[in-house]
Amino acid sequence: MRITLKNSDNLGILSSILCFIHCLITPFIYISFTGLFTQNEFLSFSWKGINLIFIFISLIAVNRSTKKTASKIIKPVFWLSWIFLFFVLFNEEVKFIQLPEIVSYFSALNLAGIHVYNLKFCGCEDEACCTK
Numbered sequence: 001m002r003i004t005l006k007n008s009d010n011l012g013i014l015s016s017i018l019c020f021i022h023c024l025i026t027p028f029i030y031i032s033f034t035g036l037f038t039q040n041e042f043l044s045f046s047w048k049g050i051n052l053i054f055i056f057i058s059l060i061a062v063n064r065s066t067k068k069t070a071s072k073i074i075k076p077v078f079w080l081s082w083i084f085l086f087f088v089l090f091n092e093e094v095k096f097i098q099l100p101e102i103v104s105y106f107s108a109l110n111l112a113g114i115h116v117y118n119l120k121f122c123g124c125e126d127e128a129c130c131t132k
Contacts, residue, residue: 008068009119012061016112019054019085023104051089058082058111065115071122074114081111 062082066075085107091099 007119008061008064009115012058012065012115013112013119015054015057015061016108016115019051019058020105020108020112022050022054023101023108027101048093051092054108055086055089058085061115062111065118069118069122071118074118074122078111078114078118081107081114085111 059082062078066078069075069078088099088104088107091097092104
């Protein structure tokens with residue numbers, strides 16, 4: 001199987017998996033380098049800033065995937081999943097409510113799973129198949 005980033009679902013899967021890995025290793029990095037992150041605010045801000053990159057890339061992937069999907073049901077599912085991921089990552093910064101860490105793992109993997117489903121069952125090869 002050849003992986004290409006021209007397909008928005010592949011981009012979304014890659015972004016979501018990298019987001020999941022980022023969420024998974026962040027606690028270990030903060031524990032391992034506690035002094036480094038507390039003394040250097042730029043480093044802490046930069047590490048947290050990676051969330052913005054994942055949100056932006058996943059927004060592009062969701063937008064393009066919803067334009068190319070053949071399924072009408074998958075479109076709102078994509079957007080609801082992206083909004084959920086955005087809320088979870090935003091909540092980590094402002095702490096509206098206390099959420100367990102597993103929620104961020106679930107939100108990233110959920111979006112990746114929807115991209116996989118769309119790639120396998122609902123994706124279009126060109127713009128013409130989705131215009132009907």
